[in-house]
Amino acid sequence: MIRLAGTTTLTTDGRTAVSYSGLMNGESFQQDGITTFDGRQYAAFWDEDGYVNISRRRLPTGGWQNVRLTDYRTTSTDSHNVVCFGISPLDGTIHLAFDMHSDMLKYRRSTTGLATGGGTWAADSFGAVRNGLAGTGMPTVTYPRFFAAPDGTLQLAIRTGVSGNGDEVLYEYRSGAWSFVGRFIDGTTYDNNAYLFGIGYDAEGLLHVTWTVRETPNASTNHDMYYAYSRDKGRTWRDNAGTVVATTGSAPLASGSTGLRVWPNGPDRGLTNQESQVVDSSGVVHVLSSHLTPGTPSIADFDVARDSAVLVHYWRDNASTVWHQRHLGWTEGLSRGDIAVDAFDNLYVVSGHSGTNVLQIATASKASGWSDWTVRSRSAAAYMSDPLVDHARLRTANVLSIFCPRTGGSTIEVQDWSTTP
Template sequence: MKRFIPWLPAALAAVLAAVPAAAAAPAVVPASTTVLTTSGRTALTYTGYMNGESFQQDGIVTVNGWQYSAFWDQAGYVNLSRRRLPSGAWSNLRLTDYVTTSTDSHNTISIGIAPSDGTIHLAFDTHSSQFRYRRSIAGLASAPASAVWSMSSFGTVQTKLTGTSMDVVTYPQFFAHPDGTLQLAIRTGYSGTGDEVLYEYRSGAWSYLGEFLDGTTAGNNAYLFGIEYDDVDPAAPLLHVTWTVRETSNASTNHDIFYAYSKDKGRTWRNNAGTVVATTGSTPLASNAAGLRVWGIGQNRGLINQESQVVDAAGIVHVLASHLPASAADNTDFTAARESAVLVHYWRDKASKVWHQTYTPFLERSARGDIAVDARDNLYVVSGDSSTRKLHIQTASKASGWTDWVIRYTSTAIYYSDPLIDHQRLRTLGTLSFFAPRHGGSQIDVQDWTVSGG
């Protein structure tokens, strides 16, 4: 839009009239809030609930015009809910053949949906313990209107995907290749000494690809911000993974941001410069390799693990992290450091391969946020503040180089734990939709927002 201001000198007014109006961060307008459940599991551990943790990939997801979300109820059962978009009612499925005794907030439920056959996969209730998993019949997600939505559509709970033992695993993360292949990354081992391994689902069966990220050799472990494909070239998508490293079980030893990508579904891995440096199953990535470090963040900086990652339509990798501002002194007390931690946006320019950093003024204390992208590559962050119990929506425009971060919404003081964004719905349907547990844990809301601008 051109601008003309009558009282300016004619020459200056002519210059301004030729300059486009400054880009503004996207706006959000409330569309609806629905209640997913009023009987969520209420136990609070590690400053969060078993429903709503940043490392749930995914906890809420849209496929074929239907939205799915999973939660634990107070009795300890896995629940899977779905609704037809844009305004269908939630239909809940309670899986009562397995009950958890855990109150550990690490033991979340992650949803994976295989585009190749429409199966729904659930991984749940595992923290440095035996794997637990089940999957649906084929077609449950690809033909939801006609498929039977009942417990009979799901197989029994399994503790392995293949013949490979899965006795000490944590953080299952599903992601799909554009050709329909579903994959799973999961940590083996423990906090401070663990590896990441990769599985692949094709033709109705899982196969084990092997270890792709080695931490135990160096006596540490990687915590993934995220792992996902870009869609710049559907014929040759790249798989991007970012992580931070923890040296011991103490979160104060979290440090640095690392990055690698793959051109062949995670078989081989390249560093930031594009050089092949690792092969899954034989010579995996070294979790703390200097050649994989893309941003230096020291220990004792209040850096929390596993915040969020997203890749936009241009193949630019965005990482949401939070840690102490540059001007703050080191703090060996992680809980105290988190009280001053701010959200920081890191991103990689695909053409130049240069990483950038933007500090924001937003606090979140012990909580973690989620970052997502719309069809125009504008960014959205939904984050909580564990001190005020308020939820925030922050946005930034691509046109500004994602420097115009602004808070677009602040809730009343009723929310807690980590909100989870439905990434697919925002990117493909233009609705910011997110899972948000209320303080106390029993009620979980799903908020929907219309987005515009940017």
């Protein structure tokens, strides 16, 4: 079903600092770290000297062209401080957010049209670093996620506050400016926070978000899976049954509301946060999670629990609104995987393993109801941190491109796998 068509080297100068078992390049919450837009593939990374780099290549065979942004240099070694980027389909601007873990926003954007053929691919096509959006500062933020609506509106979800006590807020970019939509998940009222598996649109314009809740900074307090969706670009939110239950800004989603919980899973279950979410062409929401199986006793030490935690596929049936679960059985240690969908709604899970450094690719077909999970490839012990899938390229060209740092972090590869339905 898949065949390795080629591997390119994105860099041999990636940042090598390791914390929380991962690198500053290749973390599951990078939305996005690699994507395709208008015939070009883009990828962003930190180099060893602490500078943000963004590269692009003309598909299918063009070479990488790199831009190194040397007017801002990080001193961080924190793997939370990744580089995320988004592209506005409406004006071709490229937006970068980087270097923050409960810290001040760092954001910059390109000149208009840089992603659609206008301007020069060079550092001076990117504006200065800013510490706020929509006219206000953002002093304590983490986990920026860019995503675009079907009509081209670019949005940004980001956490304010800290682990165990934070909110999710929403911004929107149109006509060359950001506006603040509001707080859409409230955690601070309840002294906890939502960790998103993902947020994104389906083809009909519904915005889907799934998350787990953490009660304290201790990851062992992660619990349950929650879901909501919006018909109006995140202004109002509906529960799994379709009832409007929240309004962004004035009455946001309550992070741990039992009415939003779609799958129970208690604390001390090795449940990792921020694994992955994808929505297929039929609007089915798929979530990749990992935690202990039902028959395994609870383990309070999170790192120990992760040794026994297995990957789990959740999905929502549109007609019945019933959620389903399938334990895939594979472990990944402290790493996190990425779930992706092709143009035929077949699923792909790309996962690493913090202990073995093996990169694995598994697939399941829509025809089987995603029951025929099969491991298609297992690498030598050569990779670390979290692999990232280019979701846009897989959806449109049925090519599985994987951003995968090699062990040590200096070398980052992009593997291209051809797929057949």
